[in-house]
Amino acid sequence: MSAPDAFASLPKADLHVHQEATRYLDLVLAERECRDPYDWSAWRRRLAAEVPPGKERLQRIGSVQPVGIEHDEDDELFVARFAALMRDHAAAGACYVEIRCGGEVVTREGFMSMFREAERRVRADFPRLRAEALAIVIGAGQDRERADAFADGCVRAAGEGLAGIDFLYAPYDTEADWAPMYRLAERFAGVGLGITAHAGEVSTANIAAAARMPGLTRIGHGVHAAADPELLGLLVERGVTLECALTCNEFFGVLPDLEEHPLLRLVEAGVAVTLATDNPVQLGTTIEREYAAAAGLGLGARELAGFTRNAIRAAFTSDGRRAAMLAELDG
């Protein structure tokens, strides 16, 4: 088997992909209406020309909704757009994907059964693909009552199969107040929800606070930890897995240069690393391209296979599914 073949057949996993609701609805509708979908490569070119890299460009993520969100009210389209995301991943060689959704989505009546229906459709063609859903908690510190009501919805959804929680907050590039998030995290951990948080994407701020969050086992991005030996030590000591999104980091310019991406330094420091697409439609990436980008940074087949293993170990899924996936990796 030649090296590219070995790479293509490597099972991959993505622990950090946002649902991209209207982006996937556009793809599904475009196919049904026999029209071209929104041109994201032109959007990327425009953004790269007009907005400086870093925080300012990152804030433009999600600034374009190619179709109206009202299409999401149609249950069939809702299932179809989740299936489209899962299918993209399966076609790119993924055996596992975790999809992050907003609160209004995970608390929707029948959400998990529709999510599982999407998974069933894709597994008919790609039997190795498994998927789980995460809820994103945004701004937990701003409105306690609203945060508690949302937490109630997540706890209910956990009973139906919601796998985990992802925290997003402000400020993102300087230290935030984590007390309201810790309070919610204790509750989520108590009902068995996996916990991750966005941190360390644009600066070293919030990495330590995230790593110490009750029940947290993963951090979305966290790549700036590579600049600080103490943070690296903390991540290793607490066994925190990082969800690294190379194309996302490069496009938004949150690091100096992809060739200087600290992925290798994180691995060498003993941090458990996984690869992720983050916003694949907007960014024009796939999980296969993320593995290829890591290979381009000097990671070998053994390390890449290790990333998949790290992801399965850190996955917010049932013990039975984890055991099945690990057995398939070894098989």
Ligand SMILES: [Zn+2]
């Ligand atoms: Zn993200």
